[in-house]
Amino acid sequence: MARRNMHLVAFLMTGPTCHHHGAWRHPESEVDNILDPTRYEHIARVLEAGKFDALFFADILGIYDIYGKSYDTMLGRGGQVCLLDPAVILPMMARVTERLGLGLTYSSTFNHPYQIARMLGTLDHLSRGRVAWNVVASTSTLEAQNFGMTEMPGRAQRYDRADEVLEACMALWNSWEEGALVLDKKSGIFADASKVHYADYEGQWIKTRGPLTVPRSPQGHPVIMQAGSSERGRDFGARWGEIIFTLQHQKSDMQTFYKDFKGRMQKFGRAPESCVVLPSIDVVIGETEAIARERAEYVNELVDTQLGMACVSGQIGIDLSQLDPDQPLTDIQVEQGSRGSFDVILQGTAAEGLTLGEAARRFATSELCPQLVGTPEMIADRLIDLFQDHACDGFVLTPTTFPGMYEQFCKTVVPILQERGVFRKDYAGRTLREHLQD
Template identity: 85%
Template sequence: MTPRQMHLVAFLMTGPTCHHHGAWRHPESNVDDLLDPSRYEHIARVLEAGKFDALFFADILGLYDLYEGKYDTMVGRGGQVCLLDPAVILPIMARVTSRIGLGLTYSSTFNHPYQVARMLSTLDHMSHGRAAWNVVASTSTLEARNFGMKDIPSRAQRYDRADEVLEACWALWDSWDEGALLLDKASGQFADPARIHYADYKGQWIRTRGPLTAPRSPQGRPVIMQAGSSERGRDFGARWGEIIFTLQHEKADMQDFYADFKGRMEKFGRAPDQCVVLPSIDVVIGATESIAREQADYVNSLVDTKLGMAQISGHIGIDLSKLDPEQPLSDIIVEEGSRGSFDVILQGTKREGLTLGEAARRFATSELCPQLVGTPESIADRLIDLFESHACDGFVLTPTTFPGMYEQFCRSVVPILQQRGVFRRDYAGATLREHLRG
């Protein structure tokens, strides 16, 4: 029996900041190439050399402007600002790689399934079966207004619509049977119309006739990612997800989420091994423990408390500039925005009783996810412990310095994981779905 294998996915954004809000200020971080294709080509090659299952881009369809009623802090201080469209960047990365999965975030609230299905089918063709879709139901009014909506729909309605979007996409992806494209010059038969079908999907919010213009792709459909943490979000992920990206504070929280999520899959007729659960992890690597701690202290000193406050505001839907920084975060009541994100933030502050200002600085270093600091050996030990303790099936890594952290991790930690027999030495398959099932 093949030993259970760890899965690794890299978190990327097309801006200065991923999770660590001070990382872009570090002398070893590159930011002058943010708009250059070479930046994305390079990191794709690095991660594929490290045998990562996939990389994916988180995305935000607007500039957070809730804090103080303006976007000055988020843009001016270098927060989570997405400068470019990942759908244009991923094909560039596909051209310089051959195995690593390529994922993008696309909203089910603002995009029609025909457009989504066609684009993702095209990406799956262009990458020879490596496409992934991180499905988000969207949470912010600022994004809704960029798409001509006055307000964001309720959480229940967003997820009900998301279910319909996925159902419609499935029907569209299945509108071309395997082998429908013949390309037979001798007979003049380009395609077999009998193997192409109308989708004829009709739901409460979504309608689409089809067929899709794109032939059936190598994977049939992209791998589905999801990151919802609310009750409704977890159910959605349990029904559709193949990769679950989750933000958890520590080992016990990971274990609770893992057990809860795997248990939910049964009611949707799915086996637990049909989906991998990957909590977010930040790492700071040093030649010795003391060097690693010194490096972490330095990069963490670069975070901006005000930027952390602005970022939390965007996540939970409340302008925190109106609140006292000395107020316990647990006293805040969320009326709108992302309930799941707020619960994760609370989870990371309850045990320590952090004030709002303290939580903001902590949030600005890793969004309250674990920051593992140590030598390659000690970091590998901690990852393996979490993996073998049924806290996860692997990890989503987020960068501190960029691209240095990823380069260092692939060069120093990955070989240890391989030697310990928990991570692949090479790709066994060609598609992302094969990586996840291998």
């Protein structure tokens, strides 16, 4: 059996919070440079030095105002708010790196495939083949309203449309054959027009003629990333995904998801190894276990219950402001919002019987993904155990303190993973897709 290499992807957002909704308040976290391009250039350099496969930006196209019918808590207390457009930031990060993959979240519900294909094809050229597209079908009514819609389409319709968007984008990316750009000054031939074709795609929801204006990019098309948790979302990911980002509460949940997802790929005619499954992991590192636990306790105490309730409200699409925090979260019925996210929350509370308030604080601490606390050796041991027991193909690492956690992880944990032969010592290829096949 061929040796497997662990894959690492960094989770970023353009605001105070990634997963840990109290970390921005930590004395070591940098928050005064959120709008400064040097913030993003620095973290890109750090992650490339740590030989990460990629980073990617999660994105929210609005400010959650479900809790208390206001965005006062989410914005005022520093929840998940995206202050900048990641599509503008990625080219800056590409300029200061050479190998690191660069991922962008972009909605298939609100954007036309021609716009998506043109923008991502351009980024793939500018980065020399390092772009990933995290495809989201979007879930929230507030995002829909920002794009002139009264409410979101149903989940099935959103994913049906997303399938067509991917089909149309692929047709557009393939409208230029390899070698179509000639650039021969002597003959006067700029391009071989016979190698450029109309896309002529027409589905129920999507129609585009093509051809794309952007020549075929180094990867042919960007790496496709996806994070759907519902049944329909998993099928979508099994058809298209090359990176699957998932939130799972514990090892057994990861193993169940991993087995289920790899099995689904077969019905779409795809080999299981053509996609990597990466659960989210938070880490808190200390020189000793006692120091690490003290650090974790300190940063976790920076999360308040009200913000946690607002975060859960935003995820499940229900205003929890009038509910008793001592009520079991399992008693709440979800008929709208993100069913997949709600299922993940339930999964995390079922084992411990948490109340709504307790679950909200826990969710706002790590969004119910495992928080690994310990020395670099302990963290490496846990990651290797999950990796070797086929709970995953690697991890999406989410920050507590920023940028310190990433800096510490790259300097202390990565060398241990390299010494134990589960993680690359250097990049073998140039493109992101090559990294994923490494």
